[in-house]
Amino acid sequence: MPERSLLQDAAGVAPALFRRVCGAFATGVAVAAVTGRDGKPHGLTVNSFTSVSLHPPLVLVCVGRKAATHGPFSTAAHFAVNFLDESQRELSERFASSHPRRFEGLSWQAGETGAPLLDGALGVLECETWRRMDAGDHTIFLGFVKGARVRGGRPLIYFSGQYRRLDGA
Numbered sequence: 229m230p231e232r233s234l235l236q237d238a239a240g241v242a243p244a245l246f247r248r249v250c251g252a253f254a255t256g257v258a259v260a261a262v263t264g265r266d267g268k269p270h271g272l273t274v275n276s277f278t279s280v281s282l283h284p285p286l287v288l289v290c291v292g293r294k295a296a297t298h299g300p301f302s303t304a305a306h307f308a309v310n311f312l313d314e315s316q317r318e319l320s321e322r323f324a325s326s327h328p329r330r331f332e333g334l335s336w337q338a339g340e341t342g343a344p345l346l347d348g349a350l351g352v353l354e355c356e357t358w359r360r361m362d363a364g365d366h367t368i369f370l371g372f373v374k375g376a377r378v379r380g381g382r383p384l385i386y387f388s389g390q391y392r393r394l395d396g397a
């Protein structure tokens with residue numbers, strides 16, 4: 229019998245069930261990154277990336293308001309989204325951890341917008357921050373895509389709280 233929840237109060241679905249059901253939606257994994265006012269790179273692992281519009285080319289990422297990276301994101305004029313390759317699981321773990329200097333020892337460069345681009349990423353989008361919207365405990369950052377590049381490879385996948393790989397099919 230599938231688990232379900234009836235809306236019984238204004239608070240909405242129970243958080244644990246909400247997380248579990250959202251986890252049933254398989255996604256890629258990305259590192260969203262900005263150059264802060266301090267001139268340093270800041271980034272975090274996200275799977276909230278969504279492509280939104282073709283004309284104009286818009287994408288979004290959602291960043292938790294409690295995330296340390298939220299501050300640099302809120303003041304940055306540009307951000308990059310680095311789609312991770314299946315070989316970059318450790319990068320995903322690093323950018324989702326409390327690692328104090330996440331870019332240390334990594335191979336990366338500033339893109340044309342100044343946003344940090346990770347070498348080896350499956351694809352990269354460079355965006356101008358177009359809108360910021362409060363959304364509960366997250367902020368939605370809508371980006372106007374100014375630059376993009378893609379290379380062959382296989383994506384890192386996140387499903388049901390675990391990293392996965394595409395099988396050979």
Ligand SMILES: Cc1cc2nc3c(=O)[nH]c(=O)nc-3n(C[C@H](O)[C@H](O)[C@H](O)COP(=O)(O)O)c2cc1C
Pocket residue numbers: 257271272273274275276277290291292294295296297298320323324325326386
């Ligand atoms: C697969 C995966 C996807 C994640 N997606 C998001 C996301 O979309 N938005 C977000 O705010 N945090 C997301 N997180 C959690 C952040 O990466 C994590 O909280 C990170 O430590 C925040 O770093 P900061 O506090 O230094 O900014 C995700 C974590 C994982 C492992």
